[in-house]
Amino acid sequence: MVDQLAFTQENRERIQAVENSFGPSGKSLFRPGRVLIGEGRLMKLCRRRPQPKVFYLFNDILVYGSIILHGHWHKNQQIISLEDIQLEDLEDGVSMENQWLIRTPRKSFYVSAASAEEKHAWMEHIEDCRSKQLQHAGCQPGCTFATTWIPDRASAICMRCSKTFRVNKRRHHCRRCGFIVCNACSKNRAVICHISTKPVRVCRLCHLSLQDHGALTQDEVHSRGDSDGRNCSDEYELVMPEYEATIDDEADDHAPHKWVESQINSWSPYHYLKPHHQSPNLTGLSNHLT
Known part of the structure; x- marks a missing residue:
């Protein structure tokens, strides 16, 4: 009982420390039965390049955010229910090693760890917590997930009309297929239920496909974006999903490039807290799982 x-x-103090690191803009994370399982830094593939993010694994949710001051100050808190997660192991890529894919209904993205050991530890513990959470809740895993966005640097031309992107011809992403498209090719909006209850940007081919399948309302059939993209750009999209707002990637892309490069080689090892409803070994906070 004492243990x-x-x-x-100790668990309450750890969760409080995570809450405090996100400041007043962060959501409350404490609730009865919630346990902090592990924490560490991963690289997340954003629109323009990989960015370092801090990740916290709880027994029922995965929380991550942007790093302002390591260990003390974070922003853009994102919360994902483990019931909504699907993981896919991947081979090493050109820009990221030890990577895997995290799928969720509203946003899917690539992350990578500092080593293969840490990658396997993260994936193993996420899957273990997810399995226990599904069993506890008595529900089936989700089967609908958002398409992974193609990074900006993957294409210098619109993937629909093949016109070259320029200062006055910006990149956008179709929320249905994840393709990189220009504003002219993505003026339409449609409700994609697992992403948002409000219309989001879709390319013209996806809009036609949804229309052919009767998935659009009459208002959506006639829905159009603005002519130059200023009022419906990715930075100022009307709908910001709960745990993966587009502005998260955009804000980090404004950080100095040299600062980002320095963070890539400054990994924070995965700390596995081994919470088994007993007094944890405090040395475990400074030793990552092997």
Whole structure:
């Protein structure tokens, strides 16, 4: 009983520290039965390049955010229910090693760890917590996931009309297929239920496909974006999904490039807290799982 009470207090203090690191803009994370399982830094493939993010694994959710001051100050808190997650192991890529894909209904994205050992630890613990959460909730895993966005640098031309992107011809992403498209090719909006209850940007081919399948309302058939993209650009999209707002990637892309490069080689090892409802070994906070 004493060990359990000690663990409960330590776990509460850890969760409070995570809450405090996101400041007043972060959501409350504490709730009865929630346990912080592990934490560490991963590279997340954003629109323009990989960005370092801090990740926190709880027994029922995965939380991540942008790093302002390592260990003390984070922003853009994103919360994903483990019930909504699907993982896919991947081979090493050109820009990221030790990578895997995290799929969710509203946003899917690539992440990578500092080593193969840490990658396997992250994936193993996420899958273990997810399995237990599904069993506890008595529900089936989700089967509908968002398409992964193609990174900006993957194409210098619109993937629909093949016109070259320029200062006055910006890149956008279709929320249905993830293709990189120009504003002229993505003026339409459509409701994609697992992403948002409000219309989001789709390319003209996806719009036609949805129209052919009767998935659009009459209002959506006639829905159009603005002529130059200023009022419906990716930075100012009307709909910001709960745990993966587009502005998250955009804000980080404004950070100095040299700062980003320095962070890539400054990994924070995965700390596995081994929470088994007993007093944790405090040395475990400084030793990552092997």
